[in-house]
Amino acid sequence: MANLAESAARATPPSVARRVRGLSDRAIAWIFVAPTIFLLLAVNIFPLIWTIRLSFTNFRANRNREVEWVGLRNYERILTDSDIWLTMQATAHFLIWTIVFQVLIGFTLAWLINKNFRGNDFLTTMIVLPMMLSPAVVGNFWTFLYQPQIGLFNYIVSFFTGVDPSSFEMIGSVNLAPWAIVIVDTWMWTPFVMLICLAGLRSIPEYIYEAAEIDRASKWRQFWTITIPMVLPFLMLAVLFRGIENFKMFDLVVLLTGGGPGSTTELTSINLKREAFEKWRTGYASAYAIILFVTVFGLASIYVKALNKVKER
Amino acid sequence: MSAYSVTEPTPRAKWAAGILVALYALITMIPLLWIIATGFKSPADAISYPPKVVFDPTLEGYVNLFTTRTRQTDEFLAANPPETWYEEIVRQYDMVIVGPSRYGERFMNSIIIGFGSTFLSVFLGTLAAYAFSRFKIPLKDDLLFFVLSTRMMPPIAVAIPIFLMFRSLGLSDTHAGMILLYTAVNLSLAVWLLKGFMDEIPREYEEAALIDGYTRFQAFYKVVLPQATTGIVATAIFCLIFAWNEYAFAVLLTSGNAQTAPPFIPTIIGVGGQDWPAVAAGATLFLLPVLVFTVLLRKHLLRGITFGAVRK
Numbered sequence: 001m002a003n004l005a006e007s008a009a010r011a012t013p014p015s016v017a018r019r020v021r022g023l024s025d026r027a028i029a030w031i032f033v034a035p036t037i038f039l040l041l042a043v044n045i046f047p048l049i050w051t052i053r054l055s056f057t058n059f060r061a062n063r064n065r066e067v068e069w070v071g072l073r074n075y076e077r078i079l080t081d082s083d084i085w086l087t088m089q090a091t092a093h094f095l096i097w098t099i100v101f102q103v104l105i106g107f108t109l110a111w112l113i114n115k116n117f118r119g120n121d122f123l124t125t126m127i128v129l130p131m132m133l134s135p136a137v138v139g140n141f142w143t144f145l146y147q148p149q150i151g152l153f154n155y156i157v158s159f160f161t162g163v164d165p166s167s168f169e170m171i172g173s174v175n176l177a178p179w180a181i182v183i184v185d186t187w188m189w190t191p192f193v194m195l196i197c198l199a200g201l202r203s204i205p206e207y208i209y210e211a212a213e214i215d216r217a218s219k220w221r222q223f224w225t226i227t228i229p230m231v232l233p234f235l236m237l238a239v240l241f242r243g244i245e246n247f248k249m250f251d252l253v254v255l256l257t258g259g260g261p262g263s264t265t266e267l268t269s270i271n272l273k274r275e276a277f278e279k280w281r282t283g284y285a286s287a288y289a290i291i292l293f294v295t296v297f298g299l300a301s302i303y304v305k306a307l308n309k310v311k312e313r
Numbered sequence: 314m315s316a317y318s319v320t321e322p323t324p325r326a327k328w329a330a331g332i333l334v335a336l337y338a339l340i341t342m343i344p345l346l347w348i349i350a351t352g353f354k355s356p357a358d359a360i361s362y363p364p365k366v367v368f369d370p371t372l373e374g375y376v377n378l379f380t381t382r383t384r385q386t387d388e389f390l391a392a393n394p395p396e397t398w399y400e401e402i403v404r405q406y407d408m409v410i411v412g413p414s415r416y417g418e419r420f421m422n423s424i425i426i427g428f429g430s431t432f433l434s435v436f437l438g439t440l441a442a443y444a445f446s447r448f449k450i451p452l453k454d455d456l457l458f459f460v461l462s463t464r465m466m467p468p469i470a471v472a473i474p475i476f477l478m479f480r481s482l483g484l485s486d487t488h489a490g491m492i493l494l495y496t497a498v499n500l501s502l503a504v505w506l507l508k509g510f511m512d513e514i515p516r517e518y519e520e521a522a523l524i525d526g527y528t529r530f531q532a533f534y535k536v537v538l539p540q541a542t543t544g545i546v547a548t549a550i551f552c553l554i555f556a557w558n559e560y561a562f563a564v565l566l567t568s569g570n571a572q573t574a575p576p577f578i579p580t581i582i583g584v585g586g587q588d589w590p591a592v593a594a595g596a597t598l599f600l601l602p603v604l605v606f607t608v609l610l611r612k613h614l615l616r617g618i619t620f621g622a623v624r625k
Contacts (some may be wrong), residue, residue, distance in 0.1 A: 003474065027446055028529055032444035036437050036500055043497035044463040047474030054474070063479060109337060115322045117331035125611050126338040129345065132607040137596045140579040141348050144589055150360045153349055165362075176467035187341060195615045199623045209320050237622060248467040255579055269561075272469045276539035277565060282473060289470030296465050305440070 031291055048293075055287035062280040078083035084288075086263060087271040093178050094185070094267060095246050099239055101186045106193030107235065111227075113194075114201040124198075129190040135188065139255035144183050146170040146256075170256050177265050181253050185246065193238045200234030201227070206234075233311045240303055247296055348600070353594035358409035359589045373402050374590030377583065378416050378598075382408040416595055419577040423599075426489055426573055427556040435549045436501025438497070439541070439576025443533055445504065446511035447519075457508075459621065468561040479566060486570045494562055499552040499597045502620060506551065509621035511537065547613040550606050557603060574599050 023031075055074055059067045078084055109127065112121050130138070145153045151167040158165035170180040204227065214224045250269040253259070259266035259274075266274075272292065276285035322330070351359050352372040377397045393409070395401040403410055419482060444450065475494060476485070484490030502604055514537055522532040538545075564576040578595045581588055607614070615623050 023530065025529055028533075029448035029450055030439035031446040031517065033450065033456070036441035036460070039493075039497050040463055040500060041459060042476070044466075044471070044496060047471060047478060048466070050474040050477070061473075061480075086591060089369050098456050105337075109334060115327050115330040117327040117334075119331065119336070123331075123338045123613075125608055127334075127341055128611070128614060129607055130341060130560075132554060132603050133600050134558035134560070134575050134603070135347075135597055136575040138344070141593065141596055144351070144587070144592075145344060145347065150318075150362050150364065152343070152364050155362070155364050164506050169562065187344070191341075192618060196619065199615055234479070234623065235494070237619065241619065244429065244465060250467070250469060251575075253427075255560075263603040267617050269467050269469045272467065273410055275563075276469065276473050278475075282477075286473055289467070289473060292470055294468055296467075297462070307402060 041050060051286045051289055054283050055290050057283040059280040059283040059286075060280050062176045067283075069284070075291065078286065078288055078291060083263070084271065087268055088264050090178065090263070090265055091247065091267045094181060094249065095266075096187070097179075097182045098185045098246055099242055100209055102190045102193045102242060103239065105186070105236065106113065106190045106238070107197045107231070109194045110191070110197035110201055126193075128195065130267070131191045133188075133197065135252035136255050138257045139184065139252040142256055143171060146180060148172075172261055174261055175266050177257050177261055180266050181256055184256060185252060186251070189242060189245075192242065193235075196238040199233055200231035202232075204230045206277050233307065236303075236307045237308060239308065240300065243303070244296060244300060249293075253281075315445050338428075348593050351589055352597045353588050354593075355361060356583065356588065356590055359551070359593075371402070372399070372589040372595035373590075376402050377588055377591040378581065378594045379414055380410045381412050381414050382406075383411050385409050397594075415577065416574070416581075419572055419574045420599070421577075422488070422571055423557060423573040426491045426495060426571070429488070429492040429555050430499060430556045431498040433492065434499035434503045434552050435507075435545060438500055438548065439498075439538075439545060441504050442507030442511050443537065445508050457505070460504050464498075466499050468560070469565070472562060472565045476563075476566060484569045486572075488571050491567060491571055493574075494566070495556045495559065498562075499555055502555070503548050503552055504616075505620040506548045506617060507541070507544060509616065509624065510541055511549070513544075514540045533553050544557050547617060550610055554603055554606060580615040 001237060056069055056071060057067050058070050058074075080098070113124055142153075145151050146155055148169045151165075151170075153170065154165040154168065157168075158162060168176060170176050170183075207220060208226055208230075208308075248269060250273070251265055253265060254268055254270050254273070257265040257272040263271075272285060272288050275281050275288060350366075350368075352374045354365070354368050357372055358365050358368045380399070380403070382403055387407075389570060390404065390407060390409070395404050400410060434580065445453060450456065457603065478488050479485040482490075484493070518540065519532040519534050522536045558575065559573070560575045563573045567573065568575070569602070574595070577590060578599060579587075581592050582590060583589075583618050610617065
């Protein structure tokens with residue numbers, strides 16, 4: 001060991017060694033943490049404070065006019081705007097259905113993979129591929145799959161149901177567009193829920209099932225009284241992640257539908273982008289952003305409390 | 314497993330499960346395979362009905378992706394016979410190549426910004442993660458939560474003040490600006506993941522080194538860093554994939570100079586709408602590195618996507 005220390009001392013340039021030898025653990029801790037905190041303050045917190053400030057003004061980033069303080073007027077307008085409530089409804093539809101499908105399919109897949117058949121590792125890797133890809137590039141390509149007449153999606157649907165492939169437009173129709181984005185998001189993100197559920201299933205110790213077997217509990221009962229409760233904290237964590245991500249959803253949907261037709265798939269982020277970077281109502285959009293942030297933060301905190309309660313049980 | 318196990322499924326159950334999962338895997342792969350296939354189709358094959366599974370592969374999509382072309386008169390075409398295979402492909406449509414497209418530039422931008430921000434966030438993240446893992450820091454939990462909470466803002470909301478800030482600092486549409494921004498976004502992931510990896514390295518190694526006369530700093534980079542290599546590489550790949558895939562900031566904050574590939578690919582236009590073979594070719598080249606990385610990363614995937622919350 002002494003040898004090791006000697007060679008280490010030789011390998012260290014003396015200037016560096018001298019400079020750091022005197023440093024206490026405390027100093028090193030601060031030197032190591034400071035750049036990260038500084039960068040996050042500069043690129044995250046400073047802009048957040050700026051946004052709060054702007055939200056009380058009528059500032060427009062594309063004009064050079066006198067900025068006035070308008071107090072809470074932006075907030076008042078947003079909360080009473082019926083278009084924004086429509087946007088919230090579209091977001092809620094997207095959020096709820098993507099979570100429902102992803103949890104159902106993701107859990108089922110994890111449960112099947114946990115049977116440990118041969119080749120399950122290989123298939124798992126194949127299944128997770130979509131979630132790592134660029135949502136923008138993939139979303140754009142899905143518009144091709146969704147083309148009426150020539151699109152592969154329409155062709156496959158018509159192949160199995162006999163419906164004329166040019167008779168429906170997944171993206172162009174008011175009724176189908178909200179489902180078109182749910183389908184693509186489910187395709188992309190089901191593996192995320194699956195992976196987390198799989199980790200949950202694999203964490204259940206075998207002796208619990210053995211004890212249940214001795215008590216002659218049926219497989220069905222074991223599933224509902226052991227498997228589900230033990231996986232639940234994992235499942236809830238997966239839902240938390242998907243919930244936050246899909247509340248922020250922008251790239252995939254903006255390239256699939258652009259928020260249309262009309263504003264049927266105009267999720268909050270897309271709506272916010274229009275206000276901020278197309279209409280250039282910077283002050284108004286800032287207030288909007290703050291409201292969204294408070295909403296996510298509030299909902300997430302309540303949810304995490306519930307999650308911790310489930311974990312304690 | 315030799316001993317009797319109550320959780321071991323019957324062979325028949327295994328078969329059934331295997332077939333169902335294989336079926337799902339097949340369905341989920343169809344869009345990806347279709348992207349790759351469309352890249353090798355001619356425009357006519359790409360939009361034929363019924364969709365063509367068997368077709369004559371051509372490199373037209375790739376040629377169109379990397380070039381800009383213009384239509385020429387018959388006299389010009391007759392006077393200048395094509396010299397290369399790619400010029401020949403373009404000649405079928407009475408066109409000539411007039412120069413490279415911007416795809417190469419955009420791809421390079423993705424590489425520069427991706428690697429630049431990955432290097433910075435992993436470098437800063439490693440230092441911070443070590444400090445968070447080993448030292449008593451006042452308000453540690455609050456700081457760690459603060460690091461994470463920066464991820465809860467919708468990117469568009471963050472983009473409003475960043476846009477104004479970059480405009481006044483002259484960072485709009487520059488590589489430096491995007492590297493800085495992606496570094497900040499990735500730092501939260503890097504700190505959380507790396508802290509998890511560092512927590513797993515036993516403190517005894519460093520303590521032994523300290524007793525042997527190492528300074529704290531030496532112990533960090535001669536003992537802890539080599540042990541953390543796997544974790545650092547995995548974290549770097551996650552940061553790289555995020556920066557590589559990012560769209561919202563890129564589309565709002567860059568245009569001519571520092572634009573990355575994701576906002577560019579959907580704008581590839583041919584005659585009468587999107588040139589799907591070229592789009593698919595661009596997408597294939599862009600997605601391929603991520604597919605390779607995902608396969609390499611599969612053991613750490615779960616950890617990466619949950620910020621280290623689930624470790625398996």
